[in-house]
Amino acid sequence: MNNIIQFMKRNYKVLLVIVALSVALWSFIPKEKESDPEKDKLLIELLTFVIEKGHYNPATIDDAFSKGVYKDYLNALDPSKRFFLQSDIDEFAQYELRIDDFIREKDLTFFDLTYARLMKRMDESKSYYKDALANPFDYKKDESFNTDYETMPYSKNVQELKERWRLQLKLSALSSLVEKQKLEEDKIKNKDAVKKSEPKTFEQLEKETRESTLNSLNDNFNFIADLDREDWFSVYVNAIASRFDPHTAYMAPSEKERFDVSMSGKLEGIGARLQKKGDFTEISELISGGPAWRGKQLESGDMVLKVAQGDAEPVDVVGMRLDDVVKKIKGPKGTEVRLTVKKTDGTIKVITIIRDEVEIEETYVKSSVVEKDGFKYGVIYLPKFYIDFEDQNSRDAGKDVAIEVERLKKEGVQGIVMDVRDNGGGSLKTVVDIAGLFIEQGPIVQIKSAAGKKEVLYDRDSKVQWDGPLVIMINEFSASASEILAAAIQDYKRGVIIGSKQSYGKGTVQNVIDLNQFVRGSTYGDLGALKTTTQKFYRINGGSTQLEGVKSDIAIPDKYSYLKMGERDIDNAMPWDKIDPADYKTWDKQNNFDLAISESKSRMKNNAQMKLIDENAKWLDERNKENVYSLNIDKFKAEQKALEEKSKKYKSIVDYKNAFEFKSLPYEIESMNNDTVLKEKRDRWHESLSKDIYIEEAIHILNDLQSENKKGLSTKVKKDKLVKS
Template sequence: MNAIMNFMRRNYKVLLVVAALSVALWSFIPRGNKNDPEKDKLLLELLAFVINKGHYAPKDIDDNFSKIVYKDYLTALDPSKRFFLQSDIDEFSKYETLVDDAIRNKDLTFFDLTYNRLMQRMEESKAYYKDILAKPFDYNVDESFNIDYDKMPYAKSTAELKEKWRKQIKLSTLSSLSDRLKLQEDKAKGIKEEPVADEESDDTEPAPKTTAADEAPKTFEQLEKETRENSLKSLNEYFGFIKDLNREDYFSVFVNTIAETFDPHTSYFAPEDKDKFDMSISGKFDGIGARLQKKNDFTEITELISGGPAWRGKELEPGDVVLKVGQGKEEPVDVVGMRIDDVVKKIKGPKGTEVRLTVKKVDGSMKVISIIRDVVEIEETYAKSSIVKKDGKLYGVIYLPKFYIDFENKDSRDAAKDVALEIDRLKKQGIQGLVFDVRDNGGGSLRTVVDIAGLFIDQGPIVQVKSTGKNKEVLPDNDSKVQWDGPLVVMVNNFSASASEILAAAIQDYKRGVIIGSKQSYGKGTVQNVIDLNQFVRNSATGDLGALKTTTQKFYRINGGSTQLKGVASDVEMPDKYTYIEVGERDSENAMPWDKIDPANYNVWDRQPNFEKAIANSKKRVAQSQQFRLIDENAQWLGKRKDENDYSLNIDKFRKEQENIKAENKKYKAIGEYKTNLEFTSLPYETAQMEKDEVLKEKRKRWHESLAKDAYVEEALNVLSDLQDSGSKPTVNLKKREKLVKS
């Protein structure tokens, strides 16, 4: 742990250097209001300055840089090319090589031009879709629409743009109409509609209540009208969301495009985005514990977070509409029509303070609900475990969604402490092998991953980190205690990134456990620091400037290789739906390159005699598995389908195409119906909690059901079985037994 803290102290100098050099900026004290050009200019200046001084590999801000920003920014503003005209692009084009000059000179001309033009085009487009949806479509016309927006040209005229809108909307309504016609035809044939199943569970949506009018067959004209009405409602909601965005939001898009041109993980956080980032990395926040959703001008409660103040109070309910928000004894503020981000700001607040919500209940009654804010923990963020018996042996499964930590409070829970605790609980149940699942885990704290990897080895290096112009630093586990020394499998997929890759790489290099999953993990081999931009400007009247997350270091495996781009290759490669689709860091245009450095000194784990045999056996099983063969066939089909962008807008041809796709899809239906016949259960402490918490009980039920259908988890358990040394049991290193966590 001392090594980690020393490392953090040494590298804090990166921030101190930036802070020291920023004295020159302190003399610039802007004045302004919310949409303040002076604040925008200051952000441009700070962005260029901080990245130039703090980024691992800063790029020259020149004409080539300008061209990349120009292209990506316009794509971000209008990705489907349904707002700007070619004449707009022609007008913008003179700035293609001038964005670098605009950054240096703090010139907002290009941004102002694009922002004002976008607002104009969006306002004009409202009339387009309303006019298009006012009359029926002719689905007998033989025409088509290509949805490859990258290759699609901008419309040359307003008439051409309206035609593009017409085809886009027609494709959407045609898809909906086809579904409605199929449903009605199936009913006439006595074929019942298949329930809509959650992809991760067996739970199905309850069938909606139907009336006699609903049961009666509808004419084509009635169904066609319904699809247009639904499309109109959706577009109205979309433009309602657009209306909530202000100039600051669009300027954040511009600033972020500049930042991400350096690399995909350098980005600007507006103040509210910084709060969301802090919440995501710690898994908690101060508030009432409710999830909100905007519906037209109203803010609706969609979910209460289990264990939070609102959940404990039992007065606020999903479906309640928030009309007013009051702080303590202050006069409540009307929030109808307010941006949802602004409503959230008013509801959240420091622990121990009171907020009063005036809500309209589902039954139409009005009620004022007083809630005392508290720390709310987002349960989905945290590690969870389960036990399962297979072939007479008991195994444990730990799922870690992210490497969370509270940087403000070292005594708070973090991923390393929680994982160590779950391992301890699993050992008390007598498990003989452990599956550690970091699939879809995008990373998190560097400190916690070093601590977690250390739970599985005696002691030694975990990861190497390098800053520009400095010697590498080795981050070790110096504690000889091993929290778990039995058979270990680490599960990864294409979206296991950053800290997940550090863990998988360390376990693989030590040959401590078997890595199974996708061909390779995500491929993010860089470290970011979040720099508060407010520290560089004193006495500013601009308000909160937000923060910049910038890449300051690269990390390397202890064998010297980088996970950048290449990720971690699984010991046992298992097909999935993304096998033939480029995803991950290698799919990013501005990604940093792969390289390598000298390896660290480490000793391979020598207490797993069946290691190579277990890998070989697993590869054979995967190759012979009918389920994995089917998954691979489906992946090949999806790989081909991703390039098919042309859709007929003729109803007969469209329905024929969809029938062919559905027929092909039926071949792969068995993938979702697969069952392992294994039973996963919670540990005793959690079973007791579920007796008092129905929400937690339902969440665990869904998770256990998804595990029981997961062929990847089943194979992980098979590998654990192969890793068992005949006749031996995992041992527990009793050295420093009282020390549960290495940090």
């Protein structure tokens, strides 16, 4: 099975909640299907069996393990502590040290109890928020609300819980109200706008904020209502799986499908993104290049009323779960689907679409060119190390980056920036292929299995596709495969690593294991898959990237510099260690490598904008620790005004503009003539690059690495002057 590297998890507790709530949008299990306790027991048995046999270093399932599952699971069910009462927690607490026994015995007592209680408390809470929003809030009353949910105790009784709901909703409404008042004040300042519409009164705005808050909560609870027992059981199973390490996780069948799409960057369907609007399914976006986009009949804002397969009778999808609508619209390449849609003008239209393979353009690599001091440079942005495990002939990150390098060479670039900021990882194979583009041949990464066996993955191709100046850009969210690439380039001294003080710090490898292979003739349907940590990877110098990540050659401050967001901040992350180094030879064709680093550090030290960014990062860290908000409108406004005044100091950070103009390559410019969506996306990207101080510094570094080229350019300039004279 192919090794893959999971997208990083910034905060596991938050992600569990997101997983729980997003099931309503994605799960393909019909609501009316009743859950089978025997299937649940089988799932737990398979989960623990596969993890204990295949995990790199499986945790002992004991009382300590039980406490971890207990804590994570309850945090996932009720992260803001507005459903469970303290009496519920007291009742649950008797099982805190028994979950390990329940796992071994396949006992569902704890899950059944918590699930039933959660459903009861959620149902009760509907009246809490409706009552709280039924009448105007008293914004002159001097009260406050603390949003530090982690240390907040559970409510002692229903009355206290209702009060918590009221305060939380008041804070939400107050924030919206103040924003609405600002808009009205702007209308008064703009006399022309006042003529068109009179400013709204405080009473009108106050009512609007309560109504919008109510509608938002109703939508949320409608999503939750779509969840069934099996969905919540997945949350429980994941609380167990993740205690082995943060990257071990159970994937329900639909989750596995999304994972495959994420890794390959493509799917088969019509190429449209859908969203729920009440009982209706709305087309929110057409994917550029997809069959729906090519057909030019379906549009954003269209409401899907019915779906028919080919010549079959259409099925009414109004009121149907979004998941089930998606499942009906998706289908194999070459098949026909007919959508009955209500257009934005109210007309009803039947649109026939032939499904096709859809490439999600945002997944794939892209590049741009920029000039400085007579030199042309290339910027390659890689959002993830994608691959299609089912089709080796399909495009993947390794092949695509090689193509982009060739295109940039054809444009005559004299340096390349490889941007893997926010890239959470992907395929090990592709990162080896990409690193191999920049070195002659040699080891790229070392892998160690649970049994202690070491494997070294090599680039065995002596061809160097790019031997010129190279800069790799990383940040705190560059993880896994991104760290392998940066580490290899750094160890070979092949290029300069710039970015955050260190990358994310995920030095483990996961395998996705199909659980269905262990059960023959199962009557339970698709059991999903388990992603479990099977190996650790190490740099060619022997050190692990686990926890420590890759330290930049040139550390540049950013707004996340002081926030706890890396692997090292997760309580059950695997430890750092090291093994023997591999046999490799550093790159010796970049004479002024150390000088370029020194020059960059000198620029950073004296750069006022960088100092401001660092100061802003410290301020954001301080703000992150402040959790108490006044619910008195005058005090709240005063607090917000003070924050706005303080933030003005940092406004120049977002208004910053570098001196460079970024352009697409010729092949892409030709495509954009017929694809306005692609043009808009590239224009937005180039605009963001033009405001990016980090890209600016990367280009400066490439310029500093141009020692030999600069000599040649200088000679050429002198000759040109002689000819002219």
